[in-house]
Amino acid sequence: MLEPDRGLSLTIARVVQRLQGSSLHSQLERQVSLHKPEIKLESLKEDIKDFLKTSGWEKKLQNAVYSELNVFPSPCHPAAPPEHIKEPLAYMRKAQGSWEKRILKSLNSMCTELNIPLAQKRPANEQKELLNKWNEMGTDEPDLSLFRPVYAPKDFLEVLMNLRNPNYENGEQPSFRNHLGLIQVPLKVKDIPELKEDFNELGLNIGQLGIDDSAQVPPEFFENEHVRVGQKVLAEQDSAAAQQYVRQGCPTALRADLWALILNISNQPEDILYYEQLKSNVIQHDLLVDSLIYKDVKLTASNDDYYFVFEDYLYQVLLCFSRDTSVLEHFTYSSATPPKSYIQGKLGMEEYAVFYPPNGVIPFHGFSMYVAPLCFLYHEPSKLYQIFREMYVRFFFRLHSISSHPSGIVSLCLLFETLLQTHLPQLFYHLREIGAQPLRISFKWMVRAFSGYLATDQLLLLWDRILGYNSLEILAVLAAAVFAFRAVNLMEVTSLAAAEVRISFT
Amino acid sequence: MPVRIWGDAVVGLRSPVPQVQEIVFRNFYTAFLSVRVQRPGPGGSRRWMTCLRDLCLMPCPHTEEGSQDYFCLHRHQVSMSGWDRGVTSLWCSPLSAHTPGWLPLQGSGAHVPLTPMAARVPVPHSAPPALTGRCLPWTSSIWGGLGVLGGCPKSCPQSVPAPVVTLPVPSLQMLCDLDQVTAMRFILRQPSPVWLHFTIEDLQIFPLGQKSPQKDFPSWLSQLTPPEQPASLHGELPDPEKVSTEVQQMWVLTEVIRARQAAARIGRFDVDGCYDVNLLSYT
DSSP states (O other): OOOHHHHHHHHHHHHHHHHHTSHHHHHHHHHHHHTGGGOOGGGHHHHHHHHHHHHTHHHHHHHHHHHHHHHSOOOOOTTSOHHHHHOSOHHHHHHHHHHHHHHHHHHHHHHHHHTOOSEEEOOHHHHHHHHHTGGGGGGOOOOOTTOOOSOOHHHHHHHHHTOOOTTBOOOSSOOTTSOSSSOOOOOOOOOHHHHHHHTGGGSTTSOOTTOOOOSSSOHHHHHHHHHHHHHHHHHHTOHHHHHHHGGGOOOHHHHHHHHHHHTTOOOOHHHHHHHHHHHHHHHHEEEHHHHHHHHHHHHTGGGOTTTGGGHHHHHHHHHHHHTOGGGGGGGGSSSOOOOEEEETTOTTOGGGEEESSTTSOOOOTTGGGGTGGGGGTOOSHHHHHHHHHHHHHHTGGGGGSOOOOTTSHHHHHHHHHHHHHHHOHHHHHHHHHTTOOHHHHHHHHHHTTTTTTSOHHHHHHHHHHHHHHTOSHHHHHHHHHHHHHTHHHHTTOOSHHHHHHHTOOO | OOOOOOOOEEEEEEEEEEEEEEEEEEEESOOEEEEEEEEEOGGGOEEEEEEEEEEESOSSTTSOTTTTOEEEEESSBEEOOOOOSOSSBOOOEEOOOSSTTSOOOSSOOOOOOOOOOSSOOOOOTTOSOSEEEEOOOOOHHHHHHHSOBSOOSSOOOOSSOOOOBOOOOOOOBOSSOOEEEEEEEEEEEOOOTTBSEEEEEEEEEEETTOOOOOOOOOGGGGGSSOOOOOOOOSSOOOOHHHHHHHHHHHHHHHHHHHHHHHHHHHOOOSBTTBOOEEEEEOO
16 A cells, blocks of 8 residues: 555556557557647647547547556555565465476476477478368367376365465464364455445345346346446446446346456457467467367366357467467566476576466466356457456456455455355354365356356356456355355255255256 | 553664654564654653554454555655665664563563664565564463453454454554654554564664655656646747757657567567477476
8 A cells, every 4th residue: 555645646657657558559649640730739738638538539548547457456565575566475475386386397297298398389381280270270189188287276275275374373273263164364354244335236226137036126127227328338438337337237238348348458450460460379389288278178168068169269269368478467466477488498598588388377177268158258259369368367367376365266265165154154064064165165166257157148247247346256255155045955965075966056 | 441562672773863754664463553762851861752653554453464564654644655675774673571561572672773774775584683572372361351352443254253352543643753763662562362473574764855765757747737837938949950959869769669669569479489498497
């Protein structure tokens, strides 16, 4: 936190700096130069203000600034080193570091065992072949039996369960200091009154799309009115209004445009060009992570009744994503650090240091499920790609890195366990006693943001709220609500396997 | 009713600081901080005065929020404001209890003479001279005897309802001037029994005039809200030749910047066209 004035200046400085490097800046420059005769030196400021208003640039700039404010955290204390901005708690940073080392070791040993490099240039004939089948990569059936996902959510849960604050009085004997759940770090999570205040628009007396049993507002009346307002919001092209609007759910027909407006994605010609360039990078270089992506898509989305049709789209997005260096920017506010390597084995020579993969993100089992639901909304690969990238750098990275952020997976787990324990203590105790800790069941739901678990229409309604509140906390609340919904059934089970069956979504 | 103080430490200054401008530190599980300063009193005596009482550093002392954050105490107000690493660095030592009601702390209890350093020498994180408090193992019976039970500033979800503590309202104003300071005492409090240690680290004290180096602001930012002054066109016009040469230089600069931006947008990940990678580096 900073004192308001200085904090504001820092925020403005950062936003301006970032916008100056964007294509928006050059576009604006070009536009202004076209309107030069209308802008006079003696009334420069007013003329520019008028120009911005009349040309619609005011909204564009507003949306760009709003997007920056949503993505980047508030400026930290300037005395704080960069790692403090990534994650303020030293022991969390250390835990994330150890976890990353494990992933690196696993990847390295896979390379050594299979005797394949992490990256190499494709021979010309292979490049041509890949280019020809770019739109039907799903038909390819490479032998991936030797590849295994680097890690799965349950491996990650084991790490989170062992996370401890060394300065916390962790006695051997159970006491009020120990949490009864699996997560043992004393983070601050919200209680029901605080959640009610934050998620005010989800109150029972407020109309919601996707809820058909609300008695207080007749659904048809609300839906018609909501669609009308949605069209108005779209016509205004205002990101902030769109974000507020989707808190009550998006009408299916407007969702794609509203999400793009919130994420400030306009799919301009230069964005399409950028995507094409990523595509050419995929064609040129063969990466080991490509095989991991293939394997993951085959294991998850291709086996899913909803998503198997999108297999080709998934490759087109995920392979390009792994080559996108602009994703590296999110490591300034993520507790994770991108893996490093040296090309041609020139170890330790900084001029040969590179990040691997180029975007710094190693996919894990289920990663492709972050993309799959978006395929229902966007058919243009470049637009689908941009939406996914923005969703990743805003939200999804928090679901597989160790941090104390309120939307981070550790806080979500603790919020889930705390809600369940506080509001369904008997159920929590029962499941704990039979060795079916609730988090063992719900962890995978939260890590995948419920993708692959909820039916698509419901999932998109859930993601509406994630975008609307710019927070992932709703995932933990929903996970706890599912347990509450199945509480009676769950009280009868006597094993983890039985509990899993009773609470499954299918 | 008195609140028990679980940590106390004194910082002494070798030469008096005429006026203290700002104090910067990194918190380590201290929930409340009070600052007392020693100033010259009548007849050459020295008086201790409280300039800050129970500043809340951790809004919910049982949980992590604020536990390892950076803080800045300003001369006129208390806030968390912009600082860089030290102009004046001081180190301090833990003291044993000074007041009968206080619980003892680990470490020796001596005033440590300190030297304001002109050089930028930050206090090392792990340096032994840090303000350190030690929580004694707190049992429920101690809670019972505390006489400070009440409501926590924010609700703190715990697995089992934890004892809650009434905590004083944090002050946000300096209660006395920070002039002619000969010694400072930092009183650290942590009412929650769940933490093994609490302390403050990286303590830096900046005298007036030696303002802490700020994070780089672009110069135009300081001119964001000046009173509007329309450009005066009545004065003598500058030499066109001179303007022309300056404009040329500006033009080159904009071209350079544009070229740089273009490079950034391409987003290359290879080195000279090569991206042959065999193994990942662990460092």
